[in-house]
Amino acid sequence: MDSDIARRSLESARAETTGLIDQMSARLASVVDAAAEETADDEHDPEGSTLAFERGQLVAQIERSQARVIEIDIALERIALGTYGICERCGSQIGPDRLDVLPAARLCITCANTRDQSRQW
Ligand SMILES: [Zn+2]
Incomplete structure (x- = not known):
């Protein structure tokens, strides 16, 4: 992005x-x-x-x-x-679709989902 x-x-x-x-x-x-x-x-x-x-x-x-x-x-x-648009957890690019919806997102969709499920960093 x-x-x-x-x-x-x-x-x-x-x-x-x-x-x-x-x-x-x-x-x-x-x-x-x-x-x-x-x-x-x-x-x-x-x-x-x-x-x-x-x-x-x-x-x-x-x-x-x-x-x-x-x-x-x-x-x-x-x-x-x-460092904008780079996942703080795994270091991969955060998808532009996700940044469109959540411009302040700090995690990629995969890590955000993992975190929500396990509540662990
Ligand atoms: Zn990630």
């Missing part, structure tokens, strides 16, 4: 993901504010639990997105080092 294409797709995925994190963080801040007001008004307001649920969802989504940004950064670093 052409590493320039990979880098561009990783960079756009990164921009998209950080944009999402900003949106979700802003939403989270307003949910936290709303929850604080609800609590001040009435501790037993059923709205309160809905807000708490949404807050939990947002925190989980933000954490997943942050983990994704880290994965993307690692992949960009690997492009810079010239």
Whole structure:
């Protein structure tokens, strides 16, 4: 796979993901504010639990997105080092189809499947 294409797709995925994190963080801040007001008004307001649920969802989504940004950064670093697209486990080329779907993939499909099945490195 052409590493320039990979880098561009990783960079756009990164921009998209950080944009999402900003949106979700802003939403989270307003949910936290709303929850604080609800609590001040009435501790037993059923709205309160809905807000708490949404807050939990947002925190989980933000954490997943942050983990994704880290994965993307690692992949960009690997492009810079010239090791992008090479399986970290067996050293063979990762298929372009796999990199298309998972641009931050660090294992070839064979190793990824082996790892999923055995949970061993
Ligand atoms: Zn491999």
